[in-house]
Amino acid sequence: MLALSWGTTGASDRALYRKIDARILPLMFAAYFLQFLDKVLINYANIMGLQEDLGMHGQQFSWLATAFFIAYSVAEFPQGWLLQKFPPATVLGVNVFLWGVLVSSTAACRNYASLVAVRTLLGVFEAVITPALILITSQWYTRRESTPRFGLWYCGLGAGQIIGGLVSFAAQHGPRGTSLSGWRIMFVAVGLFNLIIAVLILLLLPNAPETTSWLSEAEKIRIRERLALDQAGTGRKVFRATALVEALFDTHVWVLFVLTILIVIPSGVVTTFSATLIRGFGYDPKAAALLNIPSGAVSIIATLGCTYAILIEFPRWLGIVLLMVPTLIGAGLMSFYEGGKAGVLAGIYLINFVVAPLALVYALAGVNTQGYTKKIAVNAVVAIGFGIANIIGPQTFLSWEAPGYISAKITIFAVNGAVIIVAIMLRLLYGWRNRRRINERQAELDALSSGRIDIRALEKLEGEDTDMRNKAFVYVY
Template identity: 60%
Template sequence: MADIEKAETTTVALQAMLASQTVAVNRPQLYRKIDFRIMPLMFMCYFYQFLDKIAINYANVMRLQHNLGMRGQNFSWLATSFFLAYALAEFPQAYLLQRFPVSKVLGLNVLVWGVTLCCSAAVRSFATLLALRVVLGACESVIVPALVLVTSTWYTKRQACGRTGLWFCSIGAGQVVGGLIGFAAQHGSEDNDIARGAFGGWRIMFLAIGVFNLLVAAAVLLWLPDTLDAARFLAADEKAYVRAALALDQGSNGRQVFRPRAIVEALADPAVWLLTLIIVLTVIPSGVIATFSATLIHGFGYTAKESALLNMPSGVVSIVATLFSTFAILRGIPRWLAILMLLIPTMIGAGLMSFYNEKGGSLAGIYLINFTVAPTALVFNLVGSNTSGYTKKITSCAAIAIAFSIANIIGPQTFQAREAPGYISAKITIFATNGAAIFVTILLRIIYGRRNRQTANAREAQLAAVAREKPR
């Protein structure tokens, strides 16, 4: 009971501090300054790590397999190896985020994966490219925990929802720009003769994306503040305002103190496990589309250049779905309902792609499946906003990121070379996992509802007991 009174006193003090700070601080101007400094860096980091992943998608229709003498499931293993490394590196990356400034860990990883992608342009064998994809996956595993931590360092829960949606829109932007890059790169030399050392198509694409990654790495290392206190672009009273707002909201990271018990708390939370399951079930379809959409479109009878351009609307659908769900939540739509609303068009798209034989309908199905990208942003936001404590937040983020990589490990293996160009196993998998995701989302809502009722009842009982003990 003393804890309740102490918490109420602290809340009142923080509210009073915010009220006094508001007089001196122009709040809209303050968050515009933060947005202009933080948001572009997060957007570009997520944009280029996604572009790195889908570059292999476009390379596949640029004679990558022919140039490197690949056979059977080799291409699927390129995708799988990336996410195996992604999963295995997740907790080591979480440890680095715990011990060192987020900006430095993120910036150095972006630097290494940029160099790795540049090196990919020079490969002459499947084995070499496979090894580079492993390095790329290990470096890019930092992206989700790092960006969730950065978002929750600067923004309250309500503010973080919109910001998470905005930097997550970089996936759609990556699909659009990737299509343009894939189309443009095909106008280089054909690179049909490895012995001639021709530098064409997919090699140009890998090099161009890698160089831009190096520029983003430099920007992150130079301009992303390590902490709120290190933000030179903010005045002292502005820092105090942000710090008080985060403390009142209980959404800040807190001190970077390692608490082993917090790891157990995160792993014992059934909500965390359901969220990881939702990630697995929704990312399998989006991962398949991200890696194989150009291949599927090419299989419908379109040329390689047409396949690159026709894949661009997928990015537009992804952006629209992400913005719709993000702002629907800001208007009061529950997150679980928003996830269900996104899974319905995904289910329709999976049905069209899997069972509709006319290529126009199948193409529309691929576009609709991209609605499944947006639920991932909602899960990221749930973890970042509703998890208190630095260690528990990092652990939960790492669990979500591992689930993300597991889904992307499963997805490529559903593509069996012997089933080309129909790939019926992959199509049925997309349809089935989407239906399972709907069921798990409803189950999560039931658990959250029961937990919220228990918390509210316990709170009311404690307050009533405090009121009875106070002298009249």
């Protein structure tokens, strides 16, 4: 039996995880920040003359967003295969490099067809981001610890909104209608930054605790012990067809899938079209870019608040439900308020609370799934839900309804209410599974809670069993 070695005090563990946090979280944050910034750049380019420069018309801009997310969804399982076959940090770094090349290449587009081609390929490479970051986070942290870390790298979304607004504002001071239009300069600058971060990820982000040069052997053992006792981690990196089949027929996976779609439809609409909506209130492009910055601040505050609440045992499902309250108020103001610009603008800011629940969904997908193969499959399904929602969302923006876009606003209002219902269903499902499991295997749960259990046996169990087959596994919600 592997005894619980050094690190039995909380102080030792805190020192260890401060070191881990400082080395891996900034890189994961940067990766998520860049993939979101790459998506939102098209939003800002739209108010900087993109459509006029490339001769776009009608629904073509909406289809631009749709093409990206069709490719994003289709590429999830190939990217999952790469994560199964190769080290996850390496797969992430290579993809970040490739999408950086494509972001820079956007500046060379001269017509709608070339832009669609670039955005489609961009969707293929960015499809890796969510499965890779969920997998990497699960390799290091217990289930209680992982949710705040999901929140930290997920704040890259809000940072992308803020920095994107500032980049757009700066780029709009450049020339327009020429080969060096402001939006072209913006894509080149951001693309080059992508390449720098990709190199840093490839050089500095560890592929696993066991292969990390800046950890001592005792520290590596301690990480293994903590993950095994918590029934967390990713398990052994082996492909198991039975785990893949189980993932595709597991009810909780598909509830998470539906929940992701419902959350992301309004989230995607706002992040892709918020600057366009603000400009529709009569603001010029520079003002629209700056006025969209508070949306990012709201996203960050909501995300940090809901994910750090998990450390004081606040229920994850209830966090999702409560975040829908300001979102619904915001949707109502944005859709139906007729008292002036200020109220509608406040609605756009409030609706950004809907961004935060997705961090909790990512956390639930990570902590309530056991086994390497099943984790990859579940992460891919959730990411496909993200892509499908972003396919649906832009198509609710009908060009002939500009600048009011009433169909999009009504859709946002409706799906926000549906999120509450599905979140409650998910909580009931997890509660039912736990009650059944406790009744079946109380003895195993007692042994686990006492700490009198063979760590190697737990690691073997974690590597070979899934959450459905491991009767000692307890779902968190």
